Amino acid sequence: MAITLIWSSKTWNEPFSMQFSYLSYSKHRMFDFICLWLLPVGLFLLLSDLYFVPDRSIHHKLYYGLFSIPTLIALLLRPREMKTLLQEPLILGMLAFIAWAMITLIWSPTDNSPLGLLKPPLHILMLFLGCSLLVKYRSESLQPVFFGAAIVALVMTVYNLYVFAGIYSPEARMVGTGAFDNPLLSSHAFGFFCIYWLTLGMTSKRQAIVLAAAPACLIMFAALLATGSRTPLVAVVLSMIWLSFICWNRRSLALMGMLIAGAVVVFALFSEMIFSRGSSFRFELWGMALELIGQKPFFGHGYEAPLALELENSGYFLSEPHNFALGVLYYVGIVGLIPWAFMQLWGLYNSWRHRVNPLFILASAWLVYGIGAALTEGGGILPRPKEHWYLLWIPLALIAALSVGQRLKAVLDRPVKCLNKADFKALETNAKVIEEDGLGPKVLRLENGNFLKLFRERRCYTSGSFNPYSQRFAVNSERLQALGITAPAILDLYVFADGSSGVLYQPLPGQTLRQVMQSMGSGAMRQALVERFGKFLALLHEQGVYFRSLHLGNVLLMDDGEFGLIDIADLHLYPLPLRLALRQRNLRHMQRYPEDRRWLFEEQLQALLDGYASLAPEIAVGRLRRQIEQLGQTGSTVS
Known part of the structure; x- marks a missing residue:
């Protein structure tokens, strides 16, 4: 009876164990899919889809569905990721800013529910966390994502300029197609990619890229001028000055010369556009905003408190002070301004420290552009995804992500x-x-x-x-x-x-495993070495290391008896242990080499599997065994 009970218990537990393993495997693969594929697509669309989607609501939904919500799911699947991300000062500053904004709801005169008001800040936080996961696990995708988004923006901008040229008049201001509905807001997007091409021309080591970046930058700058907005011109100038110093090479002198020449051309041809509209009531708006800020300078009027600034008793009210800093002071006071200013200062400082990496230079140039544009624009402190994100949140999120990647050695940090x-x-x-x-x-x-x-x-x-x-x-x-x-x-x-x-x-001190195997005359010694290699192979797979060129010529047995890897340019690190398909692909690659196949998969197959089974899960060992047996049968049939 006891034996029967034990057998029955084991029989009933096996399906539950298999189901648990399947669920765990599915969680790993979902996390992989989000970090490696979904987040790059989501970031690409966040940067570029305003140029071609018909309205902002679609822009919001694409960001929520392809970036923000997947990031939240990934963190729920693997909550220990937060331990690494929360070591980044920019993310901590963002959390402090959001927390204080939520606290101000206690005295904020708003009818909206706190849960509804929490959603925009959470989406911004997911931007920071999602970019950090992307850089941590697929940093090589950043450059193609930025380049692809810039190409989309360039093509659509050329079309916008073509259409605008057909309807041009001295008073006309280009808005742009897609979700753009305002010349000033459109200018943020045009300026954002103008800075991209400018930075690419300053940092690229390839002459062809530098030559292609120059006309692309001019096209985006022409679109910027066509909007008739003056604030982005100041922002571009500030970015150019920043780039001259953070790069500081021979191109810096050319950039400063281009800045002076551009200023002469702009003032000569567009002086009327620049000065004819005066201050556009900016000084009056700032004065009224400062009066309101003075009523509650330390704690602010509260997140989402109503704001109405009337222009010269005209009955026309504006809900923004047209200055980001004044908006922060009005809503969350000096206490909220501290983490907000800290994020920007720390972002610039950290970018300067790591300026050997072109991505830090790009992100900081975008941040300087945003700081310049924010001097006379905006006021909402935690908006939903829109053009204002180009000015502050996207650059800060990228700097935070690159800082996380630099600390984890996921991005280059040497000249x-x-x-x-x-x-x-x-x-x-x-x-x-x-x-x-x-x-x-x-x-x-x-x-x-x-x-x-x-x-x-x-x-x-x-x-x-x-x-x-x-x-x-x-x-x-x-x-x-x-x-x-x-x-x-x-x-x-x-x-x-x-x-x-x-x-x-x-070079590492030692010999390749292939050389060591060739020199071994004893089968017992070769068996022991293959078993150790099997354990090392399992260690690589369990740590998410996928080495495409893995074979016995690229693994060293060093003088101290440990293993090392060489020729690692095509190696990739996955977030979690390798899925079965990648493990099998690794073995198929090793079977292409006759000597490796004979030693590992014919003479010492059991030793290889025994070593592999010491660290790898049983399901992976079984799958690899079946694969090797099938390939062996196929090889016998062919021969």
């Missing part, structure tokens, strides 16, 4: 040096060619013992055009070391005049 032919010749003097192909050397051992790995420029645009493989190699090396996996120590990064790139690193 890339330009190397001319003479310097390269001096570097390769007495160097030994370790690896080459039909186009020349690929890996050189320099005279001092360091290795120089070269990545040639490709004729067509690939992902390597946005994220050079040399930089991927460096980032992957630092991320692996942060996980406790040995990888080469990076010394320098180079870019050459022809667009090729290189990485200089210290």
Whole structure:
């Protein structure tokens, strides 16, 4: 009877165990899908869809459905992510600002429910957290997302200018198609991408990109002028000054010259547009706003308190003070202004610290543009997704995300040096060619013992055009070391005049597993080594390391007996343990090499699986065994 009960208990528990494993696996895959695919799409549409969607409500829904809500789901699936994200000062500043804004509802004269008023701040918070997850787990997608959004904006802007040219009159102001309905608000979007192209021209190492960025920047600036808005012109000037100093290279002098020449042209051709409208009642609005702020300077009138500023007893009221800082002071007072100002100052300071990374330069240039535009625009402190997000929340969210990524070694944080032919010749003097192909050397051992790995420029645009493989190699090396996996120590990064790139690193002391296997005469020793390699392979998979080029020639057995990885440019780190399909793909790649296949999958298959099973889940071990057996049968049939 006891045996029967034990058997019955096990029988009943097995379905529940399998169901739990399936649910856990599904949670992992959902988190992967959100971080790796949904968030990049959501960010792309957030940046670009105002140019082509018919109204803002669709813009809101796309952001909520493809970015904000998925971010919330991802954090619910993996709440421990918050521990990492909450170490970022910008995110803490954002939380403090939102918390104080909610506290002011206690004395805010509003009829809206607190739950309804909480939704816009939460969506802004999800922007910060979602961008941080995106950079942490798929930082290589940022450059393509920005470039793709900028191309959409450029194409739509060319169309807008074409349409506007057909109806032009001296008093006309271009609004733009899509969800744009106001010249001033439209100018925020045009200026945002004008700064993108300007920054790309200042930071890109590729001459073709620099030459393409110049006309694109001029087109976006022409659209900015066509809106007739003056505030963005001040913002662009501030951004240009900031870029000149944060980049500080020979292009800085050209940028300052372009700034002076542009100022002369604008004042010569558009002086009437700039001065004819006077101050547009800005000084009067600011004076009235300051009077109201003086009534409750420290704690403010409260989040969502009504505001009505009448223009010269005309009966025409405005609900914004047309200055972001005054809006913050009116609603949440000096107490709320402190975290709001802290976020901007910390964002600029942190960007300056990490200015070797072009993404920090871009995000900070956007922030400076927003600070300049906010001097005479806006006032709502926590709005729903709209053009005002270009000025403050998107740049701050990106800086926060990049800061998280920098701390976790997910983004590059070292300079890339330009190397001319003479310097390269001096570097390769007495160097030994370790690896080459039909186009020349690929890996050189320099005279001092360091290795120089070269990545040639490709004729067509690939992902390597946005994220050079040399930089991927460096980032992957630092991320692996942060996980406790040995990888080469990076010394320098180079870019050459022809667009090729290189990485200089210290070689790891040891031999490849392929070399070690070839020198082993004892089957027992080979069995022990294969079992250790199986455990190492499981460690990689469980830590989310997907190494496409994994084979015995890219794994070292070092002098201290530990394993290390080399040639890691095409390695990718996933948020969670690898799904079964990627594990199987890794094994299929190793089976392409005859010696590796014989040692691992024929002679020592059980040792490999035993080592793999010591860390990997049983379902993964079983799936890999079946895959190897099927491939073995197929190979026998073919032979």
